[in-house]
Amino acid sequence: xxxxxxxxxxxxxxxxxxxxxxxxxxxxxxxxxxxxxxxxxxxxxxxxxxxxxxxxxxxxxxxxxxxxxxxxxxxxxxxxxxxxxxxxxxxxxxxxxxxxxxxxxxxxxxxxxxxxxxxxxxxxxxxxxxxxxxxxxxxxxxxxxxxxxxxxxxxxxxxxxxxxxxxxxxxxxxxxxxxxxxxxxxxxxxxxxxxxxxxxxxxxxxxxxxxxxxxxxxxxxxxxxxxxxxxxxxxxxxxxxxxxxxxxxxxxxxxxxxxxxxxxxxxxxxxxxxxxxxxxxxxxxxxxxxxxxxxxxxxxxxxxxxxxxxxxxxxxxxxxxxxxxxxxxxxxxxxxxxxxxxxxxxxxxxxxxxxxxxxxxx
Numbered sequence: 588x589x590x591x592x593x594x595x596x597x598x599x600x601x602x603x604x605x606x607x608x609x610x611x612x613x614x615x616x617x618x619x620x621x622x623x624x625x626x627x628x629x630x631x632x633x634x635x636x637x638x639x640x641x642x643x644x645x646x647x648x649x650x651x652x653x654x655x656x657x658x659x660x661x662x663x664x665x666x667x668x669x670x671x672x673x674x675x676x677x678x679x680x681x682x683x684x685x686x687x688x689x690x691x692x693x694x695x696x697x698x699x700x701x702x703x704x705x706x707x708x709x710x711x712x713x714x715x716x717x718x719x720x721x722x723x724x725x726x727x728x729x730x731x732x733x734x735x736x737x738x739x740x741x742x743x744x745x746x747x748x749x750x751x752x753x754x755x756x757x758x759x760x761x762x763x764x765x766x767x768x769x770x771x772x773x774x775x776x777x778x779x780x781x782x783x784x785x786x787x788x789x790x791x792x793x794x795x796x797x798x799x800x801x802x803x804x805x806x807x808x809x810x811x812x813x814x815x816x817x818x819x820x821x822x823x824x825x826x827x828x829x830x831x832x833x834x835x836x837x838x839x840x841x842x843x844x845x846x847x848x849x850x851x852x853x854x855x856x857x858x859x860x861x862x863x864x865x866x867x868x869x870x871x872x873x874x875x876x877x878x879x880x881x882x883x884x885x886x887x888x889x890x891x892x893x894x895x896x897x898x899x900x901x902x903x904x905x906x907x908x909x910x911x912x913x914x915x916x917x918x919x920x921x922x923x924x925x926x927x928x929x930x931x932x933x934x935x936x937x938x939x940x941x942x943x944x945x946x947x948x949x
Contacts, residue, residue: 625886625889629913629939630676630937631935633935637668642934644664644936645921646903647903648661648693648903649661649662650707656907656909657910662722666688666712667687670728671683675913680726689709689711691747692760707722710744710745710746712743715743715744732781732783733777733780733782738764739788745795745796758774763809768790795809795812797847799849808861810847815831815846816832841870845866847901848863849862851876852941859875861873872885883948884947894922900921900923912938913938918940
């Protein structure tokens with residue numbers, strides 16, 4: 588989840604999460620029987636720099652420029668070796684070859700040495716660690732962790748999201764593993780760098796990855812890939828027992844496991860939408876953010892001027908108007924199969940106008 592709390596009123600970002608499959612027509616066959624709601628991408632990024640037509644792109648994060656929204660940046664992980672930043676036209680701005688980055692997330696307004704900065708966290712599978720960056724003008728990323736912050740119990744870090752507590756103002760990072768292990772780390776300043784300490788850990792039953800935290804509600808959502816979405820108290824002293832949100836695939840044919848990326852689109856401090864990537868049928872499920880997270884409906888991203896999207900892992904959404912193409916915000920997804928005509932390219936990220944999605948469910 589990417590949460591912009593103090594910069595723009597009610598602008599929030601929620602992140603958080605891939606394996607690859609076959610041609611888009613397969614996805615249409617899988618989902619078409621049940622899911623007729625379709626949108627198309629307005630823009631796509633350049634292919635991942637190190638992908639070479641295999642599983643590379645994974646999870647995006649959207650950073651809104653504080654003074655000029657048209658200079659906002661999409662940050663994407665490249666599991667083959669780093670982080671890439673893109674402008675709103677999808678052009679590659681910078682590439683940071685800092686390790687096999689799996690998931691990323693960001694927050695605004697971290698106080699460091701009397702300065703207020705925006706920060707990005709990423710799960711680094713090369714170092715089995717948490718990588719932390721300061722986000723500067725142009726979406727420039729500068730490593731700012733004080734040391735290599737290795738997982739306490741995981742053999743390999745996997746999913747990640749951030750959380751800023753409304754209760755205490757503290758910043759946290761959640762990381763998980765394919766074994767279902769979850770760690771919560773509290774971030775703090777240390778000699779003009781950022782360090783972290785482990786404050787909670789717990790175990791889910793099976794593989795996890797996609798996570799998103801709702802800062803306003805103090806809730807952590809975790810996708811257990813073959814079981815559904817669970818919600819937890821996001822505070823470090825919270826219970827280690829979660830509550831299942833989603834119905835099973837047998838009860839809801841619009842959802843097919845794996846459950847992957849999770850993100851939240853807020854409409855105010857309480858209401859909005861929880862969105863999940865239903866990777867098993869190349870679609871996206873929308874739930875109410877509030878209450879018991881009632882299922883609203885599902886949609887797919889079909890071929891248009893830009894190729895459609897298959898087997899999405901990471902997703903992110905922003906409710907800030909970022910130009911005429913995105914008057915109600917932007918939805919960014921990882922594309923497991925990036926085609927140009929019949930040519931398969933390295934994976935990339937697709938941009939969709941939230942206004943187009945909203946129209947489907949009015």
